Amino acid sequence: MSDYSEKGIPEIAGEITSYLAAHRKAADTLEGxxxxxxxxxxxxxxxxxxxxxxxxxxxxxxxxxxxxxxxxMLYSLNEDDSADG
Numbered sequence: 001m002s003d004y005s006e007k008g009i010p011e012i013a014g015e016i017t018s019y020l021a022a023h024r025k026a027a028d029t030l031e032g033x034x035x036x037x038x039x040x041x042x043x044x045x046x047x048x049x050x051x052x053x054x055x056x057x058x059x060x061x062x063x064x065x066x067x068x069x070x071x072x073m074l075y076s077l078n079e080d081d082s083a084d085g
Contacts, residue, residue, distance in 0.1 A: 015041045016037060019038075061081050062078055063075050063076065063077065064077070064078045
């Protein structure tokens with residue numbers, strides 16, 4: 001018998017329902033759910049958090065942001081920042 005709350009099962013169930021809410025016609029096998037739905041949800045969430053961190057560093061003047069021709073942004077160390085991290 002499994003204790004789902006100790007193994008993060010409610011969090012995984014939340015990720016699955018979030019994916020299904022955003023992709024109403026989705027259907028997949030166990031392997032697809034684990035490899036695509038959960039992974040995609042975590043990547044999207046991770047990218048959002050990384051974007052927020054980059055925005056903070058840009059606002060603090062520690063990181064430069066330069067637009068690329070394709071619309072993406074390129075981030076680099078602001079060498080002019082006098083703070084040492």
